[in-house]
Amino acid sequence: MRRNDGKFMNTPFIMDHPLIQHKISLLRDKNTGSKEFRELISEIAMFLCYEATRSLPLKEVEIETPICVTKTKVVSGKKLAFVPILRAGLGMVDGVLEMVPAAKVGHIGLYRDPETKLPVEYYCKLPCDVTKRDVFVLDPMLATGGSAIDAINLIKEKGVTSIKFMCIIAAPEGIAALTEAHPDVQVYCAAVDEKLDDHAYIVPGLGDAGDRIFGTK
Numbered sequence: 001m002r003r004n005d006g007k008f009m010n011t012p013f014i015m016d017h018p019l020i021q022h023k024i025s026l027l028r029d030k031n032t033g034s035k036e037f038r039e040l041i042s043e044i045a046m047f048l049c050y051e052a053t054r055s056l057p058l059k060e061v062e063i064e065t066p067i068c069v070t071k072t073k074v075v076s077g078k079k080l081a082f083v084p085i086l087r088a089g090l091g092m093v094d095g096v097l098e099m100v101p102a103a104k105v106g107h108i109g110l111y112r113d114p115e116t117k118l119p120v121e122y123y124c125k126l127p128c129d130v131t132k133r134d135v136f137v138l139d140p141m142l143a144t145g146g147s148a149i150d151a152i153n154l155i156k157e158k159g160v161t162s163i164k165f166m167c168i169i170a171a172p173e174g175i176a177a178l179t180e181a182h183p184d185v186q187v188y189c190a191a192v193d194e195k196l197d198d199h200a201y202i203v204p205g206l207g208d209a210g211d212r213i214f215g216t217k
């Protein structure tokens with residue numbers, strides 16, 4: 001999609017699969033406890049990863065089956081790195097590693113100041129060869145977009161050029177802010193909700209993802 005300033009912006013990819021919608025309904029339910037909540041976040045992250053890796057390049061190789069020699073395809077191109085935004089992004093790591101077990105994992109620690117709603121950075125550790133990798137940033141919630149924008153700024157400052165962002169629930173405000181700040185970053189999400197409330201929580205949303213994953217409230 002072309003913006004007013006002539007730059008190209010990626011349109012967010014929204015998963016509309018019935019099984020994903022079903023799992024998100026379970027996530028939203030306030031009676032879903034931490035164990036089931038964690039399992040659901042992980043499963044949905046696995047399916048999101050399946051879509052987010054759809055455009056990985058392939059190369060042809062020759063192998064021998066028990067029957068004959070044949071040409072077949074394997075993934076080629078850059079290696080991958082997953083970067084969860086702490087804390088809640090941690091809940092997505094096991095699911096994406098199920099799909100790409102050889103990927104490296106970096107971590108960015110950000111929390112939202114409850115007064116300003118702005119992200120505060122407290123940790124950043126990325127793989128030493130991160131510039132040679134396709135980077136997938138993970139966070140279940142895209143609310144104002146501030147945390148995702150800052151995390152991607154940090155990753156770009158290290159010299160990374162290939163970045164995708166995966167979230168489970170996005171607010172329209174967050175999608176708009178993120179695609180405006182980083183038009184080159186493809187966003188993958190499992191649901192787009194109605195709006196943000198006065199505390200910048202997603203409505204209807206699922207509450208505080210970090211607290212529900214780790215049982216801290």
Ligand code: PRP
Binds near residue numbers: 086112139143147209
């Ligand atoms: C949540 C969530 C995102 C951020 C989204 O984290 O996991 O990182 O808020 O909000 P934004 O789009 O308005 O920046 P939080 O700050 O609650 O930290 P936590 O994961 O440690 O609970």
Ligand code: URA
Binds near residue numbers: 143200201206207208
């Ligand atoms: N962070 C969350 O965990 N949930 C929201 O709705 C917004 C920010």
